Amino acid sequence: MGYGLMFENSCEVGVFSKLTNAYCLVAIGGSESFYSTFEAELGDVIPVVKTAIGGTRIIGRLCAGNKNGLLLPHTTTDQELQHLRNSLPDQVVVQRIDERLSALGNCVACNDHVALTHTDLDKETEEMIADVLGVEVFRQTVAGNVLVGSYCAFSNRGGLVHPHTSIEDLDELSTLLQVPLVAGTINRGSEVIAAGLTVNDWTAFCGSDTTATELSVIESVFKLREAQPNAIVNEMRNSLIDSYV
């Protein structure tokens, strides 16, 4: 697990990176230590790709993805799209979509099976999400906020949501997502969970302001202590080979 990360003095790791079970995107710029922390944790297992989206560094908030695919906003340039298609594994479908709410990372939160989306997303976008990412889509709010992609972060094993989420909402979301959820904070009390944290099934990265309490909550809800990356990725590879044959 990577903690104590800073991107140019900002602890908002989830803004400058996007982590899934099949790949990891990292923003260009910042110090080499930001990129190398990801490389060190993930390098042997999944590709770590440096990129920009629409010329910006806030890639984590602009794109939405999981092991099946990656959705990019209409502001993505052709070169960036090509670069991503070249750098990511073949089974990951990279798709640029035309959605008015272009900060897809803020509007969509997903794991490999389920996605929560902003209530005002276009119908076509919802279908694209279901199609490209291979997930079941639910329009939801989190603690009364429509930016579900900002206020919660979840993997296939657990999730962390906005601290003011009520118990009823927590139960409802947990049933939809089929994973245990906890309401908590990141980066010393920040409520914008997905901005400060990026997580997949075996590891997580968070900013240097994160307190020890917050870290232990993250480790426990995402079940990171027992996680074994190679087992998870091999399992994925096996199931892919099965379906290809």
Added chain:
Amino acid sequence: MPRRPTRNRQSLIARPLTFAPFARSLAHLASTYMPKHQMLGSKFTGSPSNNEGGAMVKKTLKEKNEQSESSEEEEFEGEVQADFAFFDPKADDFHGVKILLQSYLDNTEWDLSGFVDLILGQTTVGTVVKIEDDEDNGLFAVVSALNLGRYKDHKCIADLKEYLLKVCLEKSIQGDLRALLGEQAYNVGLLVSRRVVNLPPQLLPPLYDALFDEVSWAIEDEPTKELRNSFRFKSYLLVSKIYKHKNADKKSRLSSDSEEAIIYDKPEDEIFHKLCSWSFNFPFHAEQVVAHELKNYRPMGLVMAVEADKVPTFREQLRSLID
């Protein structure tokens, strides 16, 4: 995990903690305000402030407003009253102050969180500016004066000293800087002053008055002799930002003389610069959003040392500048 009862949120507008209050409040800063601190009792109405950064900021705000839900509860009518109030720094202000100090030392990685904690820990000298009864706790300005000697063992101060010594390329000043940061550190106050771009300038004289008054009160009121002496600053060190014209070093005249050689990010820095004992510039590398009017300018850092006895002159000149 301790659970708090749900807050009944009427609106469906997403409000990321740090972003929306900025945007909303900047939109509201079109004109009216009332500085509680001085109890002026008069209300000002004026047209939207016209500084360089202003045009860009308002444009992005408009777009943001258009994209938000139709159930927007606040109508942007042009002039909204905003009551600014001055508060002592407290632990809750961590995120707001940290954002304001984000590019304090350019894009170097240093112990910024520790630095923010220092500012928030010093409640006797230091002020933050917030809106009265703002539920989102948005922070608009912070000022403080930190004794470099008192805090010399903190990592953030060590990082700061290292950075300043590294970027000071003018040999003549290096000696002075080293002295201020070294043997004379106990007499030096690091004057930290950061704020949002569009803060009404009328707030500046009371803000600096508050700071320097608190320093003189601390000299009398602090519980221990050591603390009292720690506020007897002989000089202040300031780290600020300017925009230097790209052709400023060339001897040839600029085609349009109306273009100034240096544009100060904060107007009071010009006064400090005139009153300072020495100063130096250093290049700024952090990514900037460059306004059209600033395209011929390079952002640079400015470090100045101002003698403490120049402070009354500064206060006077600031007042006449703003009025």
